[in-house]
Amino acid sequence: xxxxxxGYPKPLTVSAFTSNHFGTNPLYHxxxxxxxxxxxxxxxxxxxxxxxxxxxxxxxxxxDSLGATLFLGTDGGLKVTTPNTGDPWGGVWxxxxxxxxxxxxxxxxxxxxxxxxxxxxVDRFFEKVxxxxxxxxxxxxxxxxxxxxxxxxxxxxxxxxxxxxxxEVEIEIPEI
Numbered sequence: 001x002x003x004x005x006x007g008y009p010k011p012l013t014v015s016a017f018t019s020n021h022f023g024t025n026p027l028y029h030x031x032x033x034x035x036x037x038x039x040x041x042x043x044x045x046x047x048x049x050x051x052x053x054x055x056x057x058x059x060x061x062x063x064d065s066l067g068a069t070l071f072l073g074t075d076g077g078l079k080v081t082t083p084n085t086g087d088p089w090g091g092v093w094x095x096x097x098x099x100x101x102x103x104x105x106x107x108x109x110x111x112x113x114x115x116x117x118x119x120x121x122v123d124r125f126f127e128k129v130x131x132x133x134x135x136x137x138x139x140x141x142x143x144x145x146x147x148x149x150x151x152x153x154x155x156x157x158x159x160x161x162x163x164x165x166x167x168e169v170e171i172e173i174p175e176i
Contacts, residue, residue, distance in 0.1 A: 001069060001080070002053055008148055009047040014158035015168040016043035022060035043159045045171075055159075076104035096124065150176065 003009075022028045023035040039060040045053040056066050071078040081098040100115040131143045150173060158171040 006051060008151060009049050009051055011045055011047055011155050011171040013046045013168050013170050014043050014162050016159040016162040018163040041159060045155060076102055078102055
């Protein structure tokens with residue numbers, strides 16, 4: 001969401017940490033000896049244009065949420081929450097949004113301005129898959145450009161390399 005909102009600036013470096021404490025612990029997972037997926041990750045990603053992305057994700061933790069998505073700017077900030085659907089994933093997978101608020105100064109006062117969110121009564125995941133299938137069927141461009149997917153994967157690779165080495169690494173984006 002953040003990369004899309006920022007226009008997919010080129011990622012430069014990443015400093016990250018990952019762990020798989022819960023998945024590899026028999027107390028929490030019955031097949032812990034065969035478990036190889038991280039259950040927590042955090043990264044500071046430096047982007048072109050003097051931008052930074054503070055990324056955090058967890059699917060197993062002793063907490064109800066990692067919090068809202070925040071966009072911090074010099075003239076204001078945007079807070080985006082996930083919907084309270086009762087879903088333990090909190091809308092992460094379907095792209096659902098609970099609320100959006102703009103924090104800014106108005107007449108010398110710090111104010112919060114709620115931004116209306118349009119309610120959708122569709123299965124967003126189904127719609128995404130349907131759009132992808134229709135683009136193939138109709139010979140249209142993919143709904144998500146390959147260059148964006150490549151950037152996402154390069155960042156994930158950088159997160160894993162940084163975590164394994166315990167230091168900041170450069171993000172390498174291969175030529176298409």
